[in-house]
Amino acid sequence: MSDTSASKVSVQVSRRSFEQRIWSSAGIIAILIFWQVGANAELLPTRYTSSPLLVAKAAIQMMADGSLLHDVMVTLTEFTIGMTAAIAIGIPFGILAGWYKRLQYAVDPYLAALYATPSLALLPLLVVWFGIGIKSTIVLVIISAFFPIVINVLQGVKTVDANLLRMARSFNSGQMRIFRDIVLPATVPFIASGLQLGVARGLIGVVVGEMYAASNGGLGYVITVAGSAMAVDQMFVAVTIITALGIILLGATRSFERRMQHWKPRATQ
Known part of the structure; x- marks a missing residue:
């Protein structure tokens, strides 16, 4: 061109x-x-639906007393820690499970069962195991984001071009070099797709965790407290920020996916 x-x-x-x-x-x-x-x-009815001006006024008041910044930081901290752990564990595990068939056969029933299980159903157990607070929410984020990442990466490894693998082996390339030069580049688009799903489910996980197991604030906690007090304005403030975070995070993962598409190797030009 x-x-x-x-x-x-x-x-x-x-x-x-x-x-x-x-x-x-x-x-x-x-x-x-x-x-x-x-x-x-x-x-x-503004009692139940509020209005943009009332929501903006509530946001200004919450920022003035410092509560909104605190709640946003709590949510971002929990989400960041949970997503980082899910990525650090999920990507290597997905690559290994996709490459070694016996490992895939061993873990596939658990992956399918836990991926299909709503995260909310596990929350009572997490509260029993980790208590009320940030630990339960972080673990819920990890569980919510881990399985979409693993399943997408696993499928990415399984779809690596067999012609490239045969060609590499015909030149006596070692396992590590095949992983580095063929498997990882071919899996990058699937990693990006898994991150999109993981971010979406992780954000749901952090909000649900804060709504039911928070002790130190967070946007989900704001929704619960404001809902019990019928403070609809504050509820909309929290929901709007969560929506904005979701849009920003998904936009970032989509941009990453577009940038990484050229990594995928081709058997023919």
Whole structure:
């Protein structure tokens, strides 16, 4: 592809991306306007639905007294620790289980069963084992994110091009070199897909854990306390921040996936 053609493609992609952002922003603004107009006209009961202005006012008050920053930091800390552990354990385990069939046969029933089990069903056990507080929430995040990562990485290893493996072995390449030069690059797109699912489920896990097992705050804890007090404004503040975190994290994983696509080796050019 010539430099001119590449430049034209880049401009077209930029225009589509800009247009997408414009329409997405317009849709969000339209919903907010409809929500505020409905609240002002009393078409929507503000006691149960609040309004954008009331939510913004509640957010300012929560930031002023420092509680909102504390709760956001608690949630980010629990999520970061849990996701880091899930990634550090899940990616190597998925690669090993995908490469060694006997290991895959041994763990496959447990992976299938625990992946299908709702994380919320395990929370009472986690509370019994780890107590009320940050430990239970972190373990719930690990469990929630671990299985999507492992299953995607495992499938990625299984789909490595057999022609590349045969060619490498015909040149007497060792196991470590095959892993480094073929298996890992071919698995990167699957790792990125697993991270997308893991981030989504991990975020659900941290919120659920905080709603039922928090002792030191967090956005899920805010939702529970505000809900019991019918403080709908504060509930919407917490929900909005959680939604924003989800959008940012998923956007980051998708960007990582796009950047890593060129790593996948090809048998033919």
